[in-house]
Amino acid sequence: MSAVSAVQWDEAYNFAYLDEQTKRMIRRTILKAIAIPGYQVPFGGREMPLAYGWGTGGVQVTASVIGPDDTLKVIDQGADDTTNAVSIRRFFERVAGVETTETTEDADIIQTRHRIPEFPLREGQVLVYQVPQPEPLRKLEPRETETRKMHGYAEYGLMSVRLYEDIARYGHIATTYSYPVMVNGRYLMSPSPIPKFDNPKMENNPAIQLFGAGREKRIYAIPPYTQVKSLDFDDHPFKVQTWKECCALCGAKSSYLDEVILDDRGGRMFVCSDTNFCEDRRAKGHTGPLGADPAALAFAHKEPAQ
Amino acid sequence: MTPSASNDLLPGFADPVFDAQSAFRATLDAMSYPGRVQTVPTSLATPEPLGIAAGSLALALFDFDTPVWLEPVLAEGPAAGYLRFHCGCPVVSGMGEARFALVNAASLPRLDNFGIGEDRYPDRSATLVIAVPSLTDGPGTRWTGPGIDGSIGVQIAGLPDDFWAQWADNRELYPQGIDVIFTCGKSLVGLPRTINVEA
Numbered sequence A: 001m002s003a004v005s006a007v008q009w010d011e012a013y014n015f016a017y018l019d020e021q022t023k024r025m026i027r028r029t030i031l032k033a034i035a036i037p038g039y040q041v042p043f044g045g046r047e048m049p050l051a052y053g054w055g056t057g058g059v060q061v062t063a064s065v066i067g068p069d070d071t072l073k074v075i076d077q078g079a080d081d082t083t084n085a086v087s088i089r090r091f092f093e094r095v096a097g098v099e100t101t102e103t104t105e106d107a108d109i110i111q112t113r114h115r116i117p118e119f120p121l122r123e124g125q126v127l128v129y130q131v132p133q134p135e136p137l138r139k140l141e142p143r144e145t146e147t148r149k150m151h152g153y154a155e156y157g158l159m160s161v162r163l164y165e166d167i168a169r170y171g172h173i174a175t176t177y178s179y180p181v182m183v184n185g186r187y188l189m190s191p192s193p194i195p196k197f198d199n200p201k202m203e204n205n206p207a208i209q210l211f212g213a214g215r216e217k218r219i220y221a222i223p224p225y226t227q228v229k230s231l232d233f234d235d236h237p238f239k240v241q242t243w244k245e246c247c248a249l250c251g252a253k254s255s256y257l258d259e260v261i262l263d264d265r266g267g268r269m270f271v272c273s274d275t276n277f278c279e280d281r282r283a284k285g286h287t288g289p290l291g292a293d294p295a296a297l298a299f300a301h302k303e304p305a306q
Numbered sequence B: 001m002t003p004s005a006s007n008d009l010l011p012g013f014a015d016p017v018f019d020a021q022s023a024f025r026a027t028l029d030a031m032s033y034p035g036r037v038q039t040v041p042t043s044l045a046t047p048e049p050l051g052i053a054a055g056s057l058a059l060a061l062f063d064f065d066t067p068v069w070l071e072p073v074l075a076e077g078p079a080a081g082y083l084r085f086h087c088g089c090p091v092v093s094g095m096g097e098a099r100f101a102l103v104n105a106a107s108l109p110r111l112d113n114f115g116i117g118e119d120r121y122p123d124r125s126a127t128l129v130i131a132v133p134s135l136t137d138g139p140g141t142r143w144t145g146p147g148i149d150g151s152i153g154v155q156i157a158g159l160p161d162d163f164w165a166q167w168a169d170n171r172e173l174y175p176q177g178i179d180v181i182f183t184c185g186k187s188l189v190g191l192p193r194t195i196n197v198e199a
Ligand SMILES: [Zn+2]
Pocket: A247, A248, A249, A250, A251, A252, A271, A272, A277, A278, A279, A281
């Protein structure tokens, strides 16, 4: 009780912005999503007075899960300090009065767009993905009635055909983002536009993974410790991106790297996309080839190119 | 709010916003980590024989969109009025129409009475909230499936002898099927349809 009464938020709004009836509906949707891993649960409800590109689906899920004692982290393409991440963090500070953090381990809820943190997540943490297009088959089949049927009968041949066409054309599977996965051996699922580098982190993760699509009004989930397989073929097994370089700032060899242009003379470097991971490594004394270069450090905090 | 309807109508959550949130989180953890005992932190005076965890879950999740089936003891007692008043949920007489059911292990109807959803919409199925005498002192079972790291031993007490055989039949319907939440006092254990149980 004392913790609750200590919370301060802008009382022009209900706690966490959403009204209680909308939260109840989203909470019921989340529970069914957990019970049917990878299946897109539709939900009704009113429009959020927020622009869709802003991550309304993720915001609705976070608002329905978050409590006054939770600590929230928000990342956009791995960074805590981009406009999108800062706006959402400030939104929840204002409407829920919750603590926020940039440290992955300290967060109870992490709302993300386009990345999974490099630090392994733990039990009880909730990772909320913002999803622009929840339907992995949409580009192949525009009709919702048809894609529903395909999921209903697990008819996923079309997706295999598409990936195989990639192989025929490029000699390999060219998809690098939103790389489709099979969840618990049953549902084909879009992991949202994360790089395929992050796909293996979804499998057997101790945390709860929730996906919110605002425009399409769907929620889907991967429970902890669940099988998540990236689609592939025996002769073309799934592979994640690798880099010849290490992170120029912290020297990490196994993180996802963004290319950063340093000057107009072709100077460039590769740095960790996960800013919290990179800063933590540097604080612990790890350093990369440009780790002491002031120009490189100044550029490291700019938003990566889309 | 008129007091005339029932003098003995018990109050709902002391704090409707935070108590609903904490009850939901306990339920989310229960469904996400099946077999582990979770506890609702709310203190709630529920009409007998409705337990605190079951009552909290009802207040957190039921409303006019969720037809609810109540076992006869609840339907004929003060619980029905309590739920209608605080949740506004329709109490239905047909098990097949219910999105939630509040039942007791000792008088549990067969699971196949309840809605399993549709092939394209398997989420439109019932969630059974089953009150049991103990979540830890019953016969040993071993659970595997999503949310469980390897396997977990679970000892739910008071279930009908053929309950786990019925569960195996439910499991066969996947991705359709019912989901179960066992409750005892302030505690609960989730059993989503994905879980395989060795009795
Ligand atoms: Zn780095």
